Amino acid sequence: MADAETAPLPKIVIEEPPPPPPVKRPLFARLGDVPMRVIYRGVVGGVAALAVAAAAVVFFVTGWDRGTPTAAGPSDVESLVTPPAPGSASAAAPLEPVPSGSVPSGSVPSGSPEATSSASVSASVSVSAPAPVSAQGTASPVASPTPGKSALDLAKADPRVPRLPAERKLRAFRGHGTPTKGRVKDKRSGITFARFTKTWKRVTSSPFATRRVLPGAKGAKHRGLLATCPVPIAVQDQIRDTAFLAARWTLNYHPAGSKISWTASQPIKAGKREGWLLGYRVHYKVGGKNHQSTAAVALVEVPSGKPALVFITIPDAQKKRWSDITTLITSLRPI
Incomplete structure (x- = not known):
């Protein structure tokens, strides 16, 4: 018995669903991904900036009048x-x-x-x-x-x-x-x-x-x-x-x-x-x-x-x- 001719089966392509959008994590949660050395440097820099600012405020508030020249006394x-x-x-x-x-x-x-x-x-x-x-x-x-x-x-x-x-x-x-x-x-x-x-x-x-x-x-x-x-x-x-x-x-x-x-x-x-x-x-x-x-x-x-x-x-x-x-x-x- 001769084989009957058969039509080719259609190619089935399964489409993958698109990846879900990334979830935005809070700022404090993302700090864990930053290297600790970067965090330390940032903290030190901030403290130094605050110290300089405080010293400048103290100088202008308390030292301004002290630097003002006064008239010389009698010789x-x-x-x-x-x-x-x-x-x-x-x-x-x-x-x-x-x-x-x-x-x-x-x-x-x-x-x-x-x-x-x-x-x-x-x-x-x-x-x-x-x-x-x-x-x-x-x-x-x-x-x-x-x-x-x-x-x-x-x-x-x-x-x-x-x-x-x-x-x-x-x-x-x-x-x-x-x-x-x-x-x-x-x-x-x-x-x-x-x-x-x-x-x-x-x-x-x-x-x-x-x-x-x-x-x-x-x-x-x-x-x-x-x-x-x-x-x-x-x-x-x-x-x-x-x-x-x-x-x-x-x-x-x-x-x-x-x-x-x-x-x-x-x-x-x-x-x-x-x-x-x-x-x-x-x-x-x-x-x-x-x-x-x-x-x-x-x-x-x-x-x-x-x-x-x-x-x-x-x-x-x-x-x-x-x-x-x-x-x-x-x-x-x-x-």
Whole structure:
């Protein structure tokens, strides 16, 4: 039996259904797929950014005003070279903070060699220093510089220091002066003067070039002082004005509250050198009682540098030595 012809069977193709759309997972669920090193770096970077931002906020809030420049205060140098004026509590002593215009008895060591420092007085006054201490242990008042006013203007406005009189000669003091022998040479100041052989005792000079004091008087708290140095204040155009400022400066070496009354104002000659002399009394109170010291300041022009200053003051408790003032002034010579 012959095989019957058959038709080919149709090809059956089964179509696969399309894949379902991806499911969106929450952000926190997807963090698990991120490497941990990336997470750590991100955390560290975020913390650093927050720290920088916080520091910037703190700077602008608290540090802005601190960086704002303020006006400068008065110059210390001016207060150092300007003698004190009443009512001010600022401190700036041009030299040492020890009152010696009438030096407290027992406060100065005896038998010390006379010191001659190589540093100039002008250098020592260019730095700030404590206010001079008065004999009563209180700081002498020092004037703060006033803008637009010179040292001479301030001195003329000081009620402790009256205006200088017309030329007036220093009177000769009665009594026998202390004997002298030889001369004292102040090489730093460029001046020489008679050496007293008795009574006046040489003591440590610093910051002066030379310094001598009288023995303490019984019942007195102060003693006489004789000192020399290059003038420690601003030099003026006229030597008379410089002497005026120097006399005012010597109030640092007298008791607090001292006032000046003039007894002499005259040109002088030390050898062939020109100079100016001021004589004055310094009035003050000690223990509620009125006292006075007789004093003199002499300035002598020297070939180089500032004029030489010679300062002597003797309290009323030692008035028998007032004649030493005349001896000293008449013996001045340049080196």
